[in-house]
Amino acid sequence: MCLKYDKIICRQNGFNVNYICFSLTDPASRFTSAAGGKAFYSYSTNYLIDLRAGIIMDVEATPSTLSQEVGSTKTMIDRVEERFNIKPKKIVGDTAYGAAALLGWLVDKKNIAPHIPVIDKTNRTDDTLSSNDFKWNESADEYRCPEGKALRKNWRPFKNERSHITKADTIIYRSSQRDCAECPNKNKCCPHTPIRKIVRSVHEAARDVARQIRTTAEYAISRCERKKVEMLFAHLKKIMKLDRLRLRGISGAQDEFLLAATTQNLRKMAKWTMKNAKKEQIAMA
Numbered sequence: 001m002c003l004k005y006d007k008i009i010c011r012q013n014g015f016n017v018n019y020i021c022f023s024l025t026d027p028a029s030r031f032t033s034a035a036g037g038k039a040f041y042s043y044s045t046n047y048l049i050d051l052r053a054g055i056i057m058d059v060e061a062t063p064s065t066l067s068q069e070v071g072s073t074k075t076m077i078d079r080v081e082e083r084f085n086i087k088p089k090k091i092v093g094d095t096a097y098g099a100a101a102l103l104g105w106l107v108d109k110k111n112i113a114p115h116i117p118v119i120d121k122t123n124r125t126d127d128t129l130s131s132n133d134f135k136w137n138e139s140a141d142e143y144r145c146p147e148g149k150a151l152r153k154n155w156r157p158f159k160n161e162r163s164h165i166t167k168a169d170t171i172i173y174r175s176s177q178r179d180c181a182e183c184p185n186k187n188k189c190c191p192h193t194p195i196r197k198i199v200r201s202v203h204e205a206a207r208d209v210a211r212q213i214r215t216t217a218e219y220a221i222s223r224c225e226r227k228k229v230e231m232l233f234a235h236l237k238k239i240m241k242l243d244r245l246r247l248r249g250i251s252g253a254q255d256e257f258l259l260a261a262t263t264q265n266l267r268k269m270a271k272w273t274m275k276n277a278k279k280e281q282i283a284m285a
């Protein structure tokens, strides 16, 4: 199955308080813009589609914020499983869906293969060593730097056991100050700090699964298939002309998006029926 969202303009007429914009006619909407485009108040329509048939399995309206758009993934996957007893083997999506928490939920909780690029901000561009240059040792629960020294989450025993998990669901691994002080590689590793830190997500194992999938031939196919959902949004706006909502509030947006998706599915099914009827006519002739 494949995921994607698109923004649809809602009723305008807003005002600006301390740089936070509200719509007077529809306060639940969000002031947003496409990359480099003009800002507008909008809701987002989120689709979960069956990749083989191109049928929309579920639709969810959300305010146009990335966290809510991505969060709708869980709602749609759970709802499709509950209603139709269908659970996808793989999920295809773009980088917007590559956050660690969602990948962790897909891999660890739902056992779904994520064909999604990982959001990775660990690569350094200042010519110093990136996290990828350090080797992870699962059994020892530590990193090893290129000099073979350990980076650990704790260097001394604590009276009370600590999880070391931060609010951002990460664990920080630190090198030893003694090791770094005499290291010939220090200027390439941590030139401005006495030790080197590596921040590891608690969902790193799931991120590694997504990274590994990205190297497969199947991922290249999934990447092409992703266009099917883009085409549905293009059809929604260009052919069905749903570029502006008539109803207000999140429930109004949900009603309009659901009706539009139903129309798109009916159109696709009508096309199949026509195709099959033509085939039967040819066979009978």
Ligand code: SF4
Binding pocket: 145, 146, 147, 148, 149, 175, 179, 180, 183, 184, 185, 186, 189, 190, 196
């Ligand atoms: S500076 Fe420290 S962490 Fe970095 S390579 Fe040297 S010993 Fe390893």
